[in-house]
Amino acid sequence: MDLQDRIVQLIDSTGTLISDPRYQSTLNDAALLSLYQDMVLIRKLDEQATALQRQGELGLWAPLLGQEAAQIGSGRALKSQDYVFSTYREHGVAWCRGVDPVEMLRFWRGTMHQPWDANFHRMYGYQVIIGAHALHATGYAMGAHLAGRIGTGNPETDQAVVAYFGDGAMSEGDVNEAFIFATTYKSPIVFFCQNNQWAISEPTKRQSSIHLSERAKGFGLPGIRVDGNDVIACHAVTTEALDRARSGEGPTLIEAVTYRMGAHTTSDDPTKYRAGSDDDFWREKDPIDRLKIYLHNNGILKVEFETELAAKADSLAERMRVECRELPNPDALSMFNHVYSGSDARIDEQKREVEVILSEREVH
Amino acid sequence: MDLQDRIVQLIDSTGTLISDPRYQSTLNDAALLSLYQDMVLIRKLDEQATALQRQGELGLWAPLLGQEAAQIGSGRALKSQDYVFSTYREHGVAWCRGVDPVEMLRFWRGTMHQPWDANFHRMYGYQVIIGAHALHATGYAMGAHLAGRIGTGNPETDQAVVAYFGDGAMSEGDVNEAFIFATTYKSPIVFFCQNNQWAISEPTKRQSSIHLSERAKGFGLPGIRVDGNDVIACHAVTTEALDRARSGEGPTLIEAVTYRMGAHTTSDDPTKYRAGSDDDFWREKDPIDRLKIYLHNNGILKVEFETELAAKADSLAERMRVECRELPNPDALSMFNHVYSGSDARIDEQKREVEVILSEREVH
């Protein structure tokens, strides 16, 4: 196999650092600790949200369990001027963009479609329509290019865009069209595909008979296969791809090979379609464990840090439990707002109708 | 460059045979003469149809000028049990499927949407929606597979499907999804892309920054780049791909590199967007000329044959001129037929309305 086709791995599942001629990690101990902390916290976030769904506080939740390294490794490679488009599962990336977990819950609780301030966080909300946002991301990147915001040599202002999607999404026409637009216009975009082995109940081989990273070869952009449970490698390849994008060298496709350790969503029952032995196989490759071992073995992870982190995680969970329940239901009348820029006679009339219904309901 | 990426050429533009370790042509002199004859006749057909459009007899025509080798070379590789889905430009392929040129004209004259008997010719009518039929073709091939009509070892009953489309079509989501379905199900299909350098006014580089044949690498099917003006090579690569398909080895993408020597359609004016020097460059590579030189130099093409062929071509053109004008306008009431399998009250009522209008018109 060509070197270029070999999967990038910088730390293996035993917690041993691996050298790779292509990528040098620039992460120091503090940075590694910080990545570790983020992974631990989002795992907690995920666990808590799952629990809230079980308790009836959320309509649905899409767990990220198992994908912490892919999301934190790539998410932490972003700069503030970059922009992100993601699916419903990238809570970890939203976390890296500074989105408060309780804000995320608004979507799943059904109080808002777009649960956080996209302009402020420079990350568009959860996209449910598989693949559609790959084109939005490409268009946004085309915009950065047209606006002269790439290739100026200033790494603090040059912009890149990341589009996150799954293995299943690779089959949608929109994603493939996005590859075409991105290469035709040499747009500053990184397509970050988390191959978590499953699209609901369908294994990746239903979507492709070859590695997904190889899809890139068909369109003429670099395709990189990275161990998606290796946060160091995910960080390194994304950093490099983003740098290339910002400096005007065009798009990259990254396939992060990982595993959806939980259900597709809280509505799903994976025992219907996959073997427990798969879970066991992948549990060995846990993205958090390996970094923990490394940090521990090298004396970087101190007991106090661990204790503090556990406390942080608990208080995050506690806050989520409390604040989720406090999330206000939207005013029913808000349903009529923001369909158009101005007012609309028909909608206004319907709104008045509901006003009457609501006021009558109060009377009764 | 790897051998596999090298363009396949078996006769060059000077009429010299080229040897290629990958493909051996099995065509004897008679077969070559017959391909030559077909190319000459469809060029005449095309010329005559263009003229008919100029005379107002057709609403539109999409000339195949320059693409004779790609269409005849591939079309003649088909067996009767195979099935074809094509665009609006594959008159040469339709010719190979036994469609009468006058039947073809019914579409362009506006008397029928689907101008020939698709079941009889085993070729579906002209598809105008770019790329849509790539999926139909793939589904048809999946059908052959499900029905056990591939891989039986009987070359006279095993079936393959060909989907023809252009360089522009390679950008449509549908075509890329077709690659996915075809590889996932290992369907007996050949995707035959005529890269005629232009999608109306857009050069191929607007659709892809690399060779279109390389698109195949992204999906895991073989991709072959063939000189599309070389009828021998087009025949050889298509024959081989069809054999593979019929024997159950799955799909192939063929990029036939050719040139649209004329306008996109009779409504188009290529001088608006391309240089005359391009035309000159490609005129040197004319698909008919090179075979003619070869046949002539080797004493295969006799003067009598040439004279007879010219006469055949003239009488074909003459018949087209006459019979096109004789093509009956459809009965206005036929517009209401075949929307559904049975009758539809609303449509029947509308039909009666038009009956009244027509009868009143007769009275006046």
Place this chain on the structure above:
Amino acid sequence: MSEFTLLNAVNRGLRRAMEADSKVILMGEDIGKLGGVFRATEGLQKDFGEGRVIDTPLAESGIVGTAIGLALYGYRPVVEIQFDGFVYPAFDQIVVQLARMRYRSAGALFLPITIRMPFGGGIGSVEHHGESPEAYFASTPGLRVVTCADPSDAYWMIQQAIVSDDPVIFLEPKRRYYQKGEVDTTLDISEAPSMYKARVVLEGSDCTLLSYGPTVATSLQAARMAAVDGVSLEVIDLRSLSPLDLPTLIESVKKTGRAIVVHEASSSGGVGGEIGLCLMQSCFYYLHAPILRVTGYDTPYPPSRIEDDYLPDADRILDAVEKVMGY
């Protein structure tokens, strides 16, 4: 007579159609081992094999487009679109290719494809899981569009859709999936009522409620409440949105002189407008009041915490009844 849920009735209907005709194949995302996200196809891959219950790549245009090719080959594909909100990537293949094959070929080719789709809101889920796209399809010549409102119809209509030589969009009211009802599975398919024939669910004399899918139950509830106040509502389940069974509708409205169309889809451009205009033309001298609509509002589907205020309920229907009775 056996009692099933609507969901189970779909499953049994599919099974029976597959038993009756080996050309019937199912296609869709997650319909195989998993049996579909709602389990409508549960057990079918196990019993009929992977060649007849096909898990497809995640690409709706691809699913419908390849189904068209399979139908041309001679199969009778039944496509599952996982949720209403995911049908749009297949729109071109549905309205341009699927709908027109017969017409384009002057009857030489036809596509006996059924597209099943859970539709409508009220399940407390996230965006794109509560849509009512029926008007897009009902206004497309060449398609048939039907909905079932109870288990018996679900069982028979899915079979009728599958044997139909026309392409049928088959809409399943997802929030009624677990509603139970009697199904007489001993009938022959030819004895079951036609999916194209509207069903008078409840007879009444003052006003006709015209509905389909999930809001048939809502309409019935309103009728029961109205009865208490001495107002007699006739409830009709349209079953088919294309074609509309206008004779049944006209007969009812000529009798009651009033009509209200109830559906979850937005008012503007929903099927209510078409029905209303047709009835105005046919019942002009019979109407005591204009035809009204009780529908979802003219906004995108709202977040689920307020979806109950968006969806038509019995109270809103009764308000409209009061209005038409006051003319």
Place this chain on the structure above:
Amino acid sequence: MSEFTLLNAVNRGLRRAMEADSKVILMGEDIGKLGGVFRATEGLQKDFGEGRVIDTPLAESGIVGTAIGLALYGYRPVVEIQFDGFVYPAFDQIVVQLARMRYRSAGALFLPITIRMPFGGGIGSVEHHGESPEAYFASTPGLRVVTCADPSDAYWMIQQAIVSDDPVIFLEPKRRYYQKGEVDTTLDISEAPSMYKARVVLEGSDCTLLSYGPTVATSLQAARMAAVDGVSLEVIDLRSLSPLDLPTLIESVKKTGRAIVVHEASSSGGVGGEIGLCLMQSCFYYLHAPILRVTGYDTPYPPSRIEDDYLPDADRILDAVEKVMGY
């Protein structure tokens, strides 16, 4: 005042919009060097550069999808869909993504995108070149849908569509592209009549013809013929299909007591149903006759040799007038 063709008016309107706002960019297939297959963008790439007039890959979903990203970046994309029949691959991006961005984000994000599309039949071309898909869009909350019927409207409305912060589907009646008319280009855009305001093209007293796009001219022709027989028809150009300018329509129909909707799209599910039902509700006691429709039939678009029998013409309109006058 200058005289232009409708096509030329579109071209000039685009140019003026690009001059007025450097964020306005054009995207589409063949719109650059070629200037579009109809030449609506002729000369614009030459004058504004390849960064503002962008030839795109051949992928409609891609075009609209990337336009959405560009709009989020701050651009104001004007997308050309080459022909009505080619819009469907972009349907998901249009009705699910484009239409809803503002709503989903509770007003934080918006997409000032205009999608231009030549529409309607009558040009003697092949399949898919004569469609009238307006109802699909007009029934989609979040989209605005407008049509122009003469050069002056083409010139002003395209500019209004572009400055609008809502996504606008801008339908150009292709068989009227070469129709000439006066345009007062000296006005400021704020002085031009609003694209959302219906236009009374001809005043009359007996019956109102409601039309838009290519059939406004047909309706006028019918009105002139009717006048000879002493029947006075009012002709209204709707201009906007979403929103409908109901006040103007209602005023007219209250006056005339009769209305006929004229459009090329099929009858069933066309915008005529919506208009008819709204008018019935607002003018119930004013109507002397039911509202009728003169439209394309409920079939796919036929082969061009018989398209004249499919398209509404003055005679069919007059037949309908006779009918409503006979009530």
